[in-house]
Each structure stands twice: as structure tokens, then as C-alpha cells.
Amino acid sequence: MLFSEHNFINKNAQVGSIEVICGSMFSGKTEELIRRMKRAQFAKLPVEIFKPAIDIRYDEYAVVSHDSNSIPSTPIAHSSAILLLSAETKVVGIDEAQFFDDELPHVCVQLANRGVRVIVAGLDMDYKGRPFGPIPALMAVAEHVTKVHAVCVQCGAPATYSYRLTGNEERVLLGEKDSYEPRCRSCYFELQ
Numbered sequence: 001m002l003f004s005e006h007n008f009i010n011k012n013a014q015v016g017s018i019e020v021i022c023g024s025m026f027s028g029k030t031e032e033l034i035r036r037m038k039r040a041q042f043a044k045l046p047v048e049i050f051k052p053a054i055d056i057r058y059d060e061y062a063v064v065s066h067d068s069n070s071i072p073s074t075p076i077a078h079s080s081a082i083l084l085l086s087a088e089t090k091v092v093g094i095d096e097a098q099f100f101d102d103e104l105p106h107v108c109v110q111l112a113n114r115g116v117r118v119i120v121a122g123l124d125m126d127y128k129g130r131p132f133g134p135i136p137a138l139m140a141v142a143e144h145v146t147k148v149h150a151v152c153v154q155c156g157a158p159a160t161y162s163y164r165l166t167g168n169e170e171r172v173l174l175g176e177k178d179s180y181e182p183r184c185r186s187c188y189f190e191l192q
Helices: 029-042 080-085 104-113 135-141 185-190
Strands: 017-023 047-052 062-064 070-072 074-076 091-094 117-123 144-148 161-164 180-183
Touching (some): 029 047, 029 144, 074 080
16 A cells, blocks of 8 residues: 555655656666766765665676666665665665565655655566566656667667567566567567
8 A cells, every 4th residue: 555644744854756767678777767866966965775686687786787887775675675774865766676576666655755855767567568566656656757768679769678588488587688678669569
């Protein structure tokens, strides 16, 4: 449940918000999250960045973009840990949000109601083109949603789908360019 007696807004606190950055693989979601978090650091705001503990593709303790830009982060196994670890924080960043549990939207609403700016990045669809994890619920409660696009490797059009190159049927498969490629709608469905 996103709204309960514990989600009231403190009228004396600064105004919080939820921002979602979503799109396909290789669309620049993490790059945009890092950019926004570094701007907050430049403004001398206390920030915390979280990522799922399962994502150790580039670094165990940093959020790293495909372009090798990075920012230190805290790996966590459950979204509720964010509430415990972000007490004095003014800006919270969350990467690879699709891998978190369904409590993440509730956590983000609580933070925003406390006056925290919450910036979330993640895949909006899985490799089968289905809404992925808590991202759709986060998009519904967010003040700002930025959908970024990759470039279709087949035709060069804006890509919104993550086409899986392997035969693995697991919904969660951490991978890179050897496992996924961005595709536009036409090229994605042409090969399905």
C-alpha cells in the first residue's frame, strides 16, 4: 500500500519529489542518474546512492554506467534498507530499480514525504516487453518521468526495447552487449 497513516507529509519539511529515469538497455539511464547525483553533490547537498546487491557487473560498491562513469553507492538486498541508511540525506539515488522488491514505491513515497528528492533509474520493460518490477508503480507516483532511448542496432531508429540475444528464459539476467541489444518497436517484433 503506497498511502497509509505513516505517509503523511510534514508541512515544516522541505518539499520532496520522485523522479524516474527509465528506458531500455543502453539508453543512458545510469548516465543520467549519475549526472543528477553529481549536480546535487556540487550543490553540497547530502546524497546517498543505492543499488541492488545482486548487481556486481562493473563494481560491487559503485554505480557505473556503460560509458564507465561512476559514483560510489551502497549495495542493498531489500528496499526497506534505504529508509534506515538515508536519515540525514536530502537526495537519494537508486539505480537498477527494476531488480528491487515491490516495496520500493512505498519507500520512495515515504522519503519524498519527508522532503527528500528521490531519483530512480531502471528498465521500464523486461526482455519480453512486459512492465518490469516496481518501475510502473514508481512512474505512477512520480512528479517527473524521463524516458530515455537507445539507438536500434538494426536500423538506427530510437530504441525502446531490450532484445535478449541468448536463449536464457530467466526474467532477470544481468548482462551486457553480449546478452542484450537495443531495438526499436519494428525491429524488436520482427525478430520475435
